[in-house]
Each structure stands twice: as structure tokens, then as C-alpha cells.
Amino acid sequence: MSSRRSRIAGLRTLGAGLAALGLLASGCGGGDGGADGKVTIRYSWWGAQDRADLINKTIDLFEKEHPNIEVKTDFQEYGDFWTKFNTQAAGGNPPDVFQNSHAFLRKYGQKNLLLDLSAQVKAGNLDLGDFRQGLEKAGEVDGKLLGIPVGANTFSLVYDVEAFKKAGVTPEPGWTWEDFDKAVEKIGDPEKDFWGASDNGGVMYLYDLYLRQQGKAFFTEKGLGFTEADLKKWWGDHNRKSKEGLLVPAKQSEQVKPKSSVSAGLSAAEFTWDNFLVRYTSETDRELALAPIPTTDGKKTGQYLSSLMLSASARTKHPEEVATFIDFMVNDPEVGKIMGYNRGVLPTNAQFEAYKPKGPDAQIAEYENSVTEYLEPITPHPAGADTVEAAFLSIYGSVAQGTTSVDDGVAQFFDEAKTALGS
Amino acid sequence: MTSTDISAPAVDGEERGTRKTGRPAPSPAPAATARRRARRETLAGYLFLSPWCIGILLLTLGPMLVSLYLAFTDYNLFDSPRWVGLRNFSEMFSDDRWWQSVKVTGVFVLIATPLKLAVALGVAMLLARPRKGQGFYRSAFYAPSLIGASVSIGIVWRALFQDDAVVDRSLSLFGWSGGGWIGDPDWSMPTLIVLSAWQFGAPMVIFLAGLKQVPRELYEAAEVDGAGAWRRFRSITLPMISPVVFFNLLLEIIHSFQIFTSALVIAGPGGGRAGGPGDSLLVYTWYLYEQGFSNLRMGYASAMAWMLLAGIAVVTAVLFWSQRRWVHYEEGGR
Numbered sequence: 159m160s161s162r163r164s165r166i167a168g169l170r171t172l173g174a175g176l177a178a179l180g181l182l183a184s185g186c187g188g189g190d191g192g193a194d195g196k197v198t199i200r201y202s203w204w205g206a207q208d209r210a211d212l213i214n215k216t217i218d219l220f221e222k223e224h225p226n227i228e229v230k231t232d233f234q235e236y237g238d239f240w241t242k243f244n245t246q247a248a249g250g251n252p253p254d255v256f257q258n259s260h261a262f263l264r265k266y267g268q269k270n271l272l273l274d275l276s277a278q279v280k281a282g283n284l285d286l287g288d289f290r291q292g293l294e295k296a297g298e299v300d301g302k303l304l305g306i307p308v309g310a311n312t313f314s315l316v317y318d319v320e321a322f323k324k325a326g327v328t329p330e331p332g333w334t335w336e337d338f339d340k341a342v343e344k345i346g347d348p349e350k351d352f353w354g355a356s357d358n359g360g361v362m363y364l365y366d367l368y369l370r371q372q373g374k375a376f377f378t379e380k381g382l383g384f385t386e387a388d389l390k391k392w393w394g395d396h397n398r399k400s401k402e403g404l405l406v407p408a409k410q411s412e413q414v415k416p417k418s419s420v421s422a423g424l425s426a427a428e429f430t431w432d433n434f435l436v437r438y439t440s441e442t443d444r445e446l447a448l449a450p451i452p453t454t455d456g457k458k459t460g461q462y463l464s465s466l467m468l469s470a471s472a473r474t475k476h477p478e479e480v481a482t483f484i485d486f487m488v489n490d491p492e493v494g495k496i497m498g499y500n501r502g503v504l505p506t507n508a509q510f511e512a513y514k515p516k517g518p519d520a521q522i523a524e525y526e527n528s529v530t531e532y533l534e535p536i537t538p539h540p541a542g543a544d545t546v547e548a549a550f551l552s553i554y555g556s557v558a559q560g561t562t563s564v565d566d567g568v569a570q571f572f573d574e575a576k577t578a579l580g581s
Numbered sequence: 582m583t584s585t586d587i588s589a590p591a592v593d594g595e596e597r598g599t600r601k602t603g604r605p606a607p608s609p610a611p612a613a614t615a616r617r618r619a620r621r622e623t624l625a626g627y628l629f630l631s632p633w634c635i636g637i638l639l640l641t642l643g644p645m646l647v648s649l650y651l652a653f654t655d656y657n658l659f660d661s662p663r664w665v666g667l668r669n670f671s672e673m674f675s676d677d678r679w680w681q682s683v684k685v686t687g688v689f690v691l692i693a694t695p696l697k698l699a700v701a702l703g704v705a706m707l708l709a710r711p712r713k714g715q716g717f718y719r720s721a722f723y724a725p726s727l728i729g730a731s732v733s734i735g736i737v738w739r740a741l742f743q744d745d746a747v748v749d750r751s752l753s754l755f756g757w758s759g760g761g762w763i764g765d766p767d768w769s770m771p772t773l774i775v776l777s778a779w780q781f782g783a784p785m786v787i788f789l790a791g792l793k794q795v796p797r798e799l800y801e802a803a804e805v806d807g808a809g810a811w812r813r814f815r816s817i818t819l820p821m822i823s824p825v826v827f828f829n830l831l832l833e834i835i836h837s838f839q840i841f842t843s844a845l846v847i848a849g850p851g852g853g854r855a856g857g858p859g860d861s862l863l864v865y866t867w868y869l870y871e872q873g874f875s876n877l878r879m880g881y882a883s884a885m886a887w888m889l890l891a892g893i894a895v896v897t898a899v900l901f902w903s904q905r906r907w908v909h910y911e912e913g914g915r
Contacts, residue, residue, distance in 0.1 A: 552860070
């Protein structure tokens with residue numbers, strides 16, 4: 159009796175096992191190339207649902223115009239995106255085309271994971287003739303074309319208009335760090351859980367700009383472009399201001415994540431990429447605006463144009479279709495109208511002119527227009543730059559929380575950066 | 582298990598056949614049939630077992646061997662592994678974050694495991710008494726364990742313990758003014774421990790089974806002798822269920838060492854780097870995952886995994902060694 163039951167159970171297990179195997183096999187087998195000549199490409203990006211909604215619309219448009227190409231999509235938040243990408247790429251199964259940014263070009267370029275798109279440009283599948291502000295060169299690293307920009311961003315200060323007005327401070331081009339500090343001091347009111355600025359001591363891109371104002375930079379081609387003493391001063395200053403109650407305490411800002419301190423109503427100012435204004439504005443009722451980075455000498459902001467890009471996998475079986483896809487996404491005016499400035503100011507003239515920005519997008523356009531004259535070439539990002547960026551943010555987080563001293567934090571950072579950049 | 586279940590009747594059948602014929606030397610024909618049948622059943626047994634076998638070979642044993650090899654290499658997932666000998670292991674000892682992850686995991690195991698078992702035992706003792714709606718209560722208390730490891734619960738938990746959320750406001754009624762628990766390096770670990778203790782269902786069910794095995798007469802006799810409730814618990818319940826306590830302790834310690842999901846979700850979005858505020862929730866498996874999949878240091882991650890295995894093995898060995906002193910088996914200890 160019992161043997162009979164176990165036999166039946168065994169049979170069921172076997173059945174289930176076989177079914178699972180079958181699923182697995184079909185999962186592996188599915189995908190590219192159908193009998194009808196239809197080609198499937200996989201496209202993944204990082205972002206939130208709002209970006210996904212827009213991108214899906216552009217893909218519908220693309221598939222309508224290219225009925226022989228089917229696009230399968232998938233997206234994650236920034237951090238998860240890269241772990242998933244790494245896992246897929248290590249398994250020899252990366253997406254055919256994916257969102258990328260400057261910090262990752264060299265890292266994956268050196269591992270020969272990225273397709274050099276210059277061949278596709280020569281073959282006429284990808285048109286770079288219409289890019290604005292020299293953006294067609296943004297994805298060139300070590301003589302290869304590894305990414306095509308879908309939007310241009312520059313760093314900025316997102317600030318609470320009313321709070322700054324009340325304090326009588328106008329952030330304008332050429333303002334200095336002293337001006338900024340004074341404004342922060344005037345605005346902050348810790349009693350009411352409101353501070354003049356977020357503690358951005360751990361933001362690599364801000365420190366990079368500050369260093370560039372002194373004629374240095376965060377990275378050289380190979381390693382770090384600053385000394386331990388430099389960083390002790392930067393982190394020490396931020397930490398001191400935080401202790402004096404001038405900046406949002408880490409405990410508070412940590413609580414409101416994933417919202418920013420500005421959109422959560424804790425802070426009047428935060429340094430970030432200008433396209434984040436879209437997201438911040440959607441998260442709060444306060445009026446927010448963009449201002450240039452404060453300067454050291456009253457002139458130089460150190461700002462540069464960066465961009466989100468599309469890269470192709472070197473392993474793709476369909477380089478031509480992928481190039482066609484990228485070409486459509488950067489050149490088609492309708493795509494520009496749909497995407498707006500979700501990934502930054504539109505990269506090509508056709509898209510830029512087709513889209514009439516409103517609301518925060520109009521502010522971003524105006525801001526980027528106002529800083530164009532100060533823009534300089536981008537800081538090089540060696541392989542491992544992304545790991546260094548994460549360490550910079552996290553270790554300063556420990557310093558801000560008071561679990562690590564400034565000196566220990568700096569030592570730890572240099573140690574980890576050496577590991578990340580050295581190998 | 583499956584294989585013995587299936588092959589056992591075959592042996593029985595053969596013996597029975599022998600006995601039935603009553604002859605010392607059975608005729609060759611039935612014996613051959615029986616043997617053939619036995620072989621066929623054995624084959625069937627292995628066939629039924631094969632999905633599991635293939636699974637363990639391909640998905641567990643294979644990867645384990647590969648990771649053992651990778652532990653001695655420098656491997657970034659894309660280029661071929663480079664042999665570095667013991668460098669990964671020696672690097673761990675000078676890696677501050679590795680030590681931090683050991684500390685965090687150690688604290689979690691030391692506090693969360695006993696707490697969870699105490700809660701499980703307490704609830705089990707309440708539920709052991711017969712009462713109306715017993716089945717419902719048991720299921721209700723077990724429910725958190727079914728969903729506890731899931732991401733959704735982590736998110737709910739995070740929402741509960743945030744600044745100005747349910748927990749903070751409730752406590753403020755009693756004069757607490759600590760703010761939220763999440764995001765504060767001093768309070769994120771207690772949050773994680775409470776979440777873990779709340780998932781006491783699995784050990785509770787095992788405790789329940791153990792409590793049912795304790796003979797009533799012992800309690801009655803003790804009561805006659807004038808033993809109070811605490812005395813009965815100390816002198817009867819605990820020794821009688823000590824094998825179950827041992828089993829639960831072993832299982833839960835191993836389980837606690839591997840904590841991953843809840844820490845990840847509670848600490849929230851990390852921006853490509855694990856650990857929560859001030860690395861206060863940097864549990865071991867999480868740091869391992871970050872090294873492997875974010876920093877592309879799969880060799881180092883593999884070495885970390887084997888260190889974890891060694892750590893768990895040592896703790897388990899110590900537990901087994903210690904059981905002679907405090908675990909009582911009936912019938913003179915088997």
C-alpha cells in the first residue's frame with residue numbers, strides 16, 4: 159500500500175521534474191530567429207516605471223516601422239541592473255542592446271563585451287550626423303565607439319525656490335562656495351526638521367567638479383587624481399557642517415530613501431544630475447529649480463556634459479538590427495516627443511526640435527542652455543570607476559553616521575579604490 | 582529515501598516467495614523472475630530518483646567543486662581564472678568590510694537564534710494545550726514563516742519601522758522619541774532581529790511535536806510532589822524535549838548564518854553597494870554577493886563562501902560535541 163503510494167508520488171515527482179526540464183529547455187531555446195525571418199533583439203535598461211512606460215511606447219513605434227524586428231525588454235533599478243547584467247554576461251547571454259553610461263564604458267570595453275559600433279556607422283546602419291554639442295564622440299573610448307548618447311546631462315544644484323527667496327539668496331552663474339554656505343546657514347531650521355542643504359559629501363560627481371575647479375580631477379586615466387589630504391579636507395568640512403546642524407543628518411536622509419531629501423521636504427538644496435529634476439518635481443509640491451555649481455574662483459564650475467547611452471553587446475547575433483534600433487532611438491523625432499528629457503536633453507537636432515519642453519523639462523533645457531559656454535571635456539573614467547563611486551558614497555555614509563572617523567574613512571576609501579582600480 | 586521505499590518491497594517479496602514454496606532450494610524459474618523483478622524495481626527506483634540526482638550533481642555538487650577551484654583564483658567572470666593560491670583567503674583578514682560582515686553576522690546569529698527559539702518554544706507551549714480553534718491558531722502562528730523570507734514582507738517591515746511610521750508613533754505614546762529604526766545604524770540590527778524572531782513557525786511546529794511526546798504521568802507525579810510550574814518546566818519539559826531543542830538550535834543557527842533577503846530589503850536601495858547605513862547590516866552573504874556580482878571578484882567571493890562553510894562546520898561540530906552534556910535521549914541515550 160505504502161509502496162504503491164510512494165510509487166505514485168515518485169511518478170508525480172518525475173513528471174514535475176520532466177516538465178521543469180522541458181520549461182528550462184524551451185526557455186533556453188526560445189528567442190532569436192524565427193522561421194518567418196523575424197529577428198528578436200533583447201533590450202534592457204535601468205530606471206523606474208515612468209521610464210519604462212515611455213520606452214515601451216517608443217518600442218511599439220519601432221516595431222511598427224520595422225515589422226521584421228521584435229524587441230524584448232526588461233528593466234531594473236540602477237543597482238540591480240548591473241548585477242543582473244553581469245550575471246547574464248558571464249553566462250554568455252547579455253542583452254543585445256542596453257542602457258549604459260560613461261563610468262562603465264572602459265570597464266566592459268576592456269573585457270570585450272561591447273560592440274564597436276563604428277563598423278555599423280560606416281555601413282550606414284547608424285547615422286551620427288545630427289548630434290548636438292559634439293555628443294557623437296561621447297561614447298568613444300580607447301579608439302572604439304562603445305556607446306551612443308540618448309540624452310545629455312550636466313551636474314546641477316536642485317534647490318527649493320521659496321526657501322532661497324526667503325533667505326534672499328539667488329544662485330546664479332559665478333556664485334561661490336562661500337555664497338552657498340551662507341545661504342545654507344540662513345535657510346536651515348533644524349528645529350523644524352528643515353536644513354539648508356543635503357549632505358552630498360559622498361557624491362563622487364560633485365567632488366570631481368570641486369577638484370576640477372582646483373585644476374585636478376577625481377580620476378586620471380589610470381587611478382585617483384587626488385591625495386588623502388584632499389579628501390580629508392572635503393569629508394572633514396562636510397562632516398563638520400553636518401555636526402553643526404547645517405546639513406541634513408544622515409539618519410534623516412536614510413529614512414526617506416528612495417526619495418531624495420529635497421523632495422521629502424528635509425532639505426532646500428541638493429547636488430545632482432539635472433535630469434533628476436523631473437523625478438524630484440513629481441515627488442513634491444514645492445517649487446524646485448536648477449542652478450549651476452558654486453565656483454571657487456567666481457568663474458570656473460568644472461562642469462561637463464555627460465550622457466546616458468545605448469551600447470550593444472559584442473556577442474549579439476544581430477549587429478545590423480541593433481544598429482538600426484539605436485539609430486531609430488536617437489534620430490526619430492517621434493521618439494524624442496515621447497521620451498522628453500527623461501534621460502537628459504535629447505541628443506540630436508531632429509529630436510531636440512521636435513520636442514517642445516514644458517514644466518521641469520523646460521527648466522532643464524533652459525539650464526543646459528545657460529551653462530553651455532562653461533562646459534569642459536569630461537573626466538576620464540578608468541575601469542572600476544563604478545566600484546570606486548559606490549565605495550565613495552558608502553564610506554562617506556559611515557562617516558556621516560558617525561560609525562567611522564574621517565581619517566579612518568579616507569584610509570579605507572584609498573585602500574578599496576586601489577583594489578578596484580589596480581586589478 | 583525514495584529508493585529504499587521502492588526497493589524494500591522487492592526484498593520482502595523475494596523472502597516471502599521463499600517461505601511460501603517451503604523449499605530450501607527454490608526452483609530456478611521463480612527465483613529468476615523474482616530477481617528480474619527486483620532488478621527492474623531497483624532500476625525504476627533509480628529512474629524515479631534521477632531528477633533529484635541530476636539536480637544535485639549539476640546544480641549543487643558541480644558548482645561547489647567549481648567554486649572550490651575559483652576560491653584559489655582571481656576571476657572576474659569574463660576573463661579566464663588566474664591561479665593566485667591562498668591570496669584570497671589572506672586578503673580577507675586585512676579587509677575591514679569582511680570583518681564588519683563577520684561581526685554583523687555573528688551578532689545576528691548570537692541574538693536572533695536564541696530569541697527566535699525562545700519565542701517558538703513559548704508559543705508552542707501555549708498551543709500544546711487542547712483548546713477550541715487549536716488548528717486555526719497553529720496555522721495563524723505558522724503563517725509568518727511561510728512569507729517571512731519574501732521581499733514583500735521585508736518591504737512591509739521597512740514601512741512599519743520607518744521614521745514617523747506605525748512603530749515609531751506607537752512607541753512615542755510611551756514617551757519614546759528615537760525616530761525611525763531604519764536608517765539608524767544603532768537600530769537597524771534590532772529591526773532585523775525582531776523580523777527574524779517573528780518567523781518562529783518552523784521551530785514552533787517541531788517543538789509542538791516534541792511537547793506532545795512528553796508523558797503526562799511525569800507532570801502528574803511532579804505535581805503530587807508539589808513541583809511548581811517553573812520547576813516542572815525546568816526539570817521535566819526541558820530535559821524531555823532537549824533532543825528537539827538541539828535539532829532546532831542546529832537548524833536555526835545554520836539558517837541564521839545564511840541570512841540574506843530580509844537584510845537586503847530592510848536596508849533598502851544601496852546604489853550598487855550593500856550594507857545599509859554605515860554598513861550596519863552588512864551580513865556575510867550579502868557582502869559575498871556584492872563582491873561576486875557587483876565588483877566582479879568571483880574568486881574572492883568563492884573564497885568567502887568556503888570560509889562561511891568552514892565557520893558553520895566548526896559551530897556545528899562544537900554543538901554536536903556539546904550535546905553530550907545537555908541533550909538527554911530516552912532509553913539510555915541512543
